[in-house]
Amino acid sequence: MEQHVHREHEGEALTHAAQETLKRSGEQWTAMRESVFTALAGFDRPASAYDVAESVSNLQGRRVAANSVYRILDLFVQSNLARRVESENAYIANAHPDCLHDCIFLVCDVCGRTTHIDDDVVTQDVRAAAWKAGFTPKRPVIEVRGICADCT
Missing domain, CATH: 3.30.1490.190 (Ferric-uptake regulator, C-terminal dimerisarion domain)
Structure with a gap:
C-alpha cells in the first residue's frame, strides 16, 4: 500500500502554513479568518460551523454568526486549509494545507x-x-x- 508522504504542521507552524497557502490561492488572511482557523484547529474532533462560531464568539467577547463562519469554512475547504467530514456535517483543520491530495x-x-x-x-x-x-x-x-x- 503506497502512502503519501507529507509534513504535518502543528500550532503556530500550522497557522503559518495555512496563511501562506491561502495567500498563494489569491485570498487574504484576515483577522476573522485567522480566528476561525485557530478555533477549528483547536478542536480534537470534527467541529460544526456552530461549534466554531461559539468558540470564536467566546474568544472575541462578541457574537459571531454561524453564516459568516460557514462562508469562511467553505473558503478553507476550497483552499485546502480544512476538510469537510461529510457524514458529520463538520470540519477539521488540514494539518498539511500545503499538500493537495484526497483523504x-x-x-x-x-x-x-x-x-x-x-x-x-x-x-x-x-x-x-x-x-x-x-x-x-x-x-x-x-x-x-x-x-x-x-x-x-
Whole structure:
C-alpha cells in the first residue's frame, strides 16, 4: 500500500502554513479568518460551523454568526486549509494545507474522533472507477465508520 508522504504542521507552524497557502490561492488572511482557523484547529474532533462560531464568539467577547463562519469554512475547504467530514456535517483543520491530495477519514462512532489517512492508490482507484463509469470526479470523499483503538 503506497502512502503519501507529507509534513504535518502543528500550532503556530500550522497557522503559518495555512496563511501562506491561502495567500498563494489569491485570498487574504484576515483577522476573522485567522480566528476561525485557530478555533477549528483547536478542536480534537470534527467541529460544526456552530461549534466554531461559539468558540470564536467566546474568544472575541462578541457574537459571531454561524453564516459568516460557514462562508469562511467553505473558503478553507476550497483552499485546502480544512476538510469537510461529510457524514458529520463538520470540519477539521488540514494539518498539511500545503499538500493537495484526497483523504480517507476514519470516524469513530463512540468518541467522534476523526483521523485522516492518505493512500494515493485507493483514491486513484476510486477516481479511475469514476472515469470508467463516464463520470468526471471532482473530489472523492471516503469515510470509514467504526471504532478507534482508544475506544475498542
